[in-house]
Amino acid sequence: MVEVALIAGAPGRGPCATAPARAGVDIPCFVYVLRCGEMTVLADSGPDPAQARVGGFEVIGAPHTTLERALASVGRRCADVSLIIHSHLHYDHIQNDGLFPNARVAVQAREVAWAQTERADRFCVGISAFLAHLGHRLTLLDGDVELAPGLCAIVTGGHTPGHQAVLVEHETGTVCLCGDVMPLAEGRSAVPVDAADPTAVPAFFRRAHEAAWQLVPSHDPGLRDHPWFWGSGSE
Secondary structure, three states: OEEEEEEEEEOOOOOOOOOOOOOOEEEEEEEEEEEEOOEEEEEOOOOOHHHHHHOOOOEEOOHHHHHHHHHHHOOOOHHHEEEEEOOOOOHHHOOOHHHOOOOEEEEEHHHHHHHOOOOOOOOOOOHHHHHHHHHHHEEEEOOOEEEEOOEEEEEOOOOOOOOEEEEEEEOOEEEEEOHHHOOOHHHOOOOOOOOOOOOHHHHHHHHHHHHOOEEEOOOOHHHHHOOOOOOEOOO
8 A cells, every 4th residue: 555645734523523623634645556466456546736736625745756666666667557446536536547548447337427417526626537538448337346356346335426445355354445435444333424325334334344354444544554555655
């Protein structure tokens, strides 16, 4: 996992109702580099400071350089990435796809439809340009899908209508990259304050508990101490 940037000065409790009240929280953004056989896969691609600023969001970091360095550390280049799986279409998860010209991009069809309507929230920045740039590389998913051996996208809903998580079969068990259905570890089983469908969140946690998944939150500073952590985009 690679920390590519910080969202600067997020107000109040940040993404989770159970988090301690703090003013000006800096929220880390992570990208996950997965090796599935011969495939190099990313879960999300993180925000880009210039694109984020257009939407009124301040992002600190150098995500392009950080991603290039992280891939090089495992003997890969940006051109080697063959698949990007987006948990959802908020700006802080999608803005570096242009670095990976050979990657198809997997998103739930429901998410793409929602992000183009008036019901989409302010975190859907530049969606029309994003989709136009992807063109034929966009792969629309309909429900839970196995994308490669040991790699699945599963629909969670909750944070956004078409939100999905990523399941990875690892030697330690099944790892769930939760996306923003679980932004912080301290919010385990709590409903994020900005959930589009609050009823979907406890349903996800029930499913995760029954399957004994190892849950990895999306924006938790504690991930910097995780054994899979690579580095910081805010260095």
